[in-house]
Every structure is written in structure tokens, then in C-alpha cells.
Amino acid sequence: MKQDEVESILSSTPEPNIDGIIVIDKNGLILAFDNAAESLFGYQNEEIIGQPLTLLMSQPQAKEHPVYITQAVKDKKTSSHSLNAKRTIIGQHKQGHLIPLAITVSADPSDANIRFTGVIQDLRKHEDRLTQISQGFNRTTQDLNQRIQFDAILNKHSNRLLSCHEDDFVPAMEDALQNIGEFLSFDHCFILKFNENLSEGIPWAEWRRSVSLIKPFPNRFKIPNSHVFLEAYSKTETLILTGGKDQSEEGLTLFKLGNALSPNGFISSRITPILNEKDVPAGCIGFSILDRAHQPSESQIALLNTVTQLLINAWGCHQLILKSNKTEQKLRNANKILSQQALNDALTSLPNRRAFDHGLSQEFDRAQRHKGSVCLLMCDIDYFKHYNDYFGHTKGDYCLQQVAEVLQQTFNRAGELSTRYGGEEFAVILPAISHQEATEQAQRLLNNLLAAEIPHAPSSKQAYLTMSIGIARYSPSQPFESTKALINAADKALYFAKDNGRNQLAWTTEGG
Secondary structure (H helix, E strand, C coil): CCHHHHHHHHHHCCCCCCCEEEEEECCCEEEEECHHHHHHHCCCHHHHCCCEHHHHECHHHHHHHHHHHHHHHHHHHHCCCCCEEEEEEEEECCCCCEEEEEEEEEEECCCCCCEEEEEEEEHHHHHHHHHHHHHHHHHHHHHHHHHHHHHHHHHHHHHHHHHCCHHHHHHHHHHHHHHHHHHHCCCEEEEEEECCCCCEEEEEEEEECCCCCCCCCCCCEECCCHHHHHHHHCCCCCEEEECCCCCCHHHHHHHHHHHHHCCCCCCEEEEEEEECCCCCEEEEEEEEECCCCCCCCHHHHHHHHHHHHHHHHHHHHHHHHHHHHHHHHHHHHHHHHHHHHHHECCCCCCECHHHHHHHHHHHHHHHHHHCCCEEEEEEEECCHHHHHHHHCHHHHHHHHHHHHHHHHHHCCCCCCEEEEEECCEEEEEEECCCHHHHHHHHHHHHHHHHHCCCECCHHHCCCECCEEEEEEEECCCCCCCCHHHHHHHHHHHHHHHHHCCCCCEEECCCCC
16 A cells, blocks of 8 residues: 555544554664553563564564664664654554554654654554555556556557558458457447448448357448438547437437447447548447446446547558559559550551560570570561552551551461561561471461452552561571671561562571
8 A cells, every 4th residue: 555545544534643652772672662552462561572573563574674674773873864754564463463554653862872663553443445445456456457458459459450461451450349349348349431421331340249149230231311420420529329318319319320220239339430531421430239248347448449549540541551552553554554555556556666676685685595596577568658659648557557467367376576667667576486487477477468458559560468578587506696687687688578579578698
């Protein structure tokens, strides 16, 4: 018991405060023992004089007393101030039972030998008050221990909620609701999301004390008379719904509405709105009691208020993360589209010159590293200027799109890349392919284009559209120094094919 509490009790009582006086010397031997002390401890004066004071103490304090008196003698010798020490001790009666005491000790300065006088007060006279203090102390201790345990729960779940992946957030929140509900004696804990006008609710996270006896919220449910809740939310931070007789008419209406919405009903429920950035309820967090045996104490309600705000903040952070992730995904999609647009030809949808340069560089490097091969086909539509002059540029654009389709249909194996090189010129990259296979693939392209029967301009002196192809191939036996050298070689072969009559393929004389 705290000394100041004892002094407060003693000072507030109208009864005499002295229940015995004892005088001892510096060695702790009793020099004087008054009648009141005789009555209090059960010893006669003649049998106690000269005995150690520890005879009147409980064993733990008897062990401590020599240290205490040594310090008191030291303090008296080194200080000019009078000793006036107040202590709460446990005394011991001659018959062995213990006595709670308050003692005020002072030193006698009138003698060369130091003497100490103790004025004793029996605390049993104040038993009721002491019992109240003891009970209050026990309650405080229980509350403190409960707070320590609860803080551990909060730390555990706050750290988890802040650090977990967004996909794990709802399970983490439901674990938190379970621990909180069990610790604070609630039966049904939940977080609901509302639509914009609060006419519909969706359960977002939920814990039920008994899965078999307590029903969950439906996946989606209507909220009738939502204006009543909106009005109530505007008046208080937390709605406390109970069916007591002392409830106002508005309170009883809310209680009935809440019970109608709850899949199980409740004896009482505490519902706190979750507000969005416009201070409009976007959802709510609720803690309901369904069993009268589960009644949280005042201290538990105080803890609930603390954890409610923590969960609401965690929910808000999660919503911001989801919103941010959606925004990031939109940006990624937009960037992906831009990247695709940057690498694709807008007219034909084929990869463009930039994509060609990148693709050829990759395959050329791979062929060098692994001692493989890569083949390049440079393709040019025959007499395309005649086509544009006769049919017009709109038809010319459509013609290029038709040629692009033929290319895509011809070269569709993994690794093959058909691109628009520029104007009416196309380029095809064929990795890990032999001389014979490259020849056959190029001839197949010529045949497929002719089979498409795209009418040509009369001035071209050809019934249908054709193209010429120049081929160059990198291999370990006949390498090229760079991609530029490979392109130049294929270009030379292309011009040879055109000079040799068009609608044909030609191999470069360099490489192989």
C-alpha cells in the first residue's frame, strides 16, 4: 500500500491516532513500552524491555530492520535535521498473528546516546477503507495487465496490417477482429462497405465467435431507411445501439433498424462510421454482443475505442494502396500501349524500323554468342510507285496492309519477325535457319503474295502485285562484322533481284 494513501486515511479519521509508543536505542533494543503498546502487542512491560524491536515484527521486515536502523543512525549523525520517518509495516502479536501498522519514527536529540521513538497506529481500525484501496489497487493492476496484453495484440496486428501484401490484407484484418473480439468479450465483429448513397452494404471483413451458431452477413444487402443512419452518424462518432428502456425514441429506432440488418440480431452493438475523403460514410466497423454473459467492462470499452481508430486507419491506408495500385496499373497499361505504339507501324500494325533494329541486334548477338545463325530477308514491292500513281495513296495504304497480312501469315513461327522497314520495303528476320530453309521460306512468300491476287497498275505490266527479295545470312563459317554489314549485304542482293527481272529472290555473294 502506498504511504500517502495510508496517511490520507489516518488524517481523515476523527478517532485518536496513537495506539502505542515504543522507544528504542541505536541497537534496536526496546527502552520504553507504554500501556497502549502492551495492549496492542500482548506483551507486559517487564517482559519486553531490553528485547529487540524485531520481536514485534513480521519475519520479512525483521530481516530488513537492522539495515534500516543503521541508516537512521548514520543519517542522525550526519544531519542536523530531526528524523521524522513514516512507514507502513506489518507487526506481530505475542500470539503470532499479524497486525497492519503505521509508524512515525523520530530521533531524540536530548541525549548523547541516540534514541528513537515510534508512534504506532493500528490500521485495522480502517479495515473497510483499506479493503477498498486494496480492491482498487487490484483492479488497477488487472487493468494494467490487461492493457499490457492488449498493447501486445495491437502491436502484432498493426505491424502485420501495415506490412502485408494487399492480397493478404482482408485475412489479416479478420485475424485482428478475432483477437480483439475474443479479448474484449464481443461475439460478432465486422467491417462493412457502403455504396455512395448508403442504400446497400457489402461485408468486407468479419469474425463470428461461433461459426455454426452465428450467421455471416450476406454478400450484398439493402439498407432501408438509410437516412436515419446518416443523420445519426452526423451527431456522434460511434453509434451505441441498445434496447434499454432509458433509450430515446431515436435510439430505439436505430436499435430496431440495426437488429433488422444484422443476420443474427444483437443485445447491443457499437458501430463507428468509416468516412471517405469527402467525410461521407464509406463503410462502418461494428462490434456486437449476442450473449448476455459477454459484457465488456469500462476499461475494455476504452481499449475498444483505441483499437477501432487503429483499424479504421489501417482500412483507409489499404484503400489508398488499392487506389494507388489501380492508378499505377493504368499508367503501366498506358505505357505498355505507348511502347507498343513506339515499336509498331501505325498503318500495317507490323513491328516498325525501331523494332527491327532491336530484334536484329538481339538475334545477331545471340548467333555470335552461341555460334548459331540468323537470316535476313529484305523485301520490296515491285513497281509500287506505279500502283500509287494509278490507284491513289489511300488504295496504296490499303495495299501495304494487304502485303503485311501476307507476311504475317507466311512467317508465324516462334522467333520469326516480320517488320515494315520503310515505305514499300519490308524486312524479315529468321533466326537459326539454314540456307535451304531460308530459300524455301522466301519463295513461299513470293508465292503467297502472288496467290493473294492484288491487282496491279496497268503501267507495271503485271496483272498482280509482286515483290523482290534479297537474302543475307550470318553463320560462324561466313560471318558479318555487324548488323549494318548484314543489312547492306541483303540490300545488295535485293537490288540484284530487281535488276534481274523482279518477282524473285537473290542471295548475297557475301556471307552465306
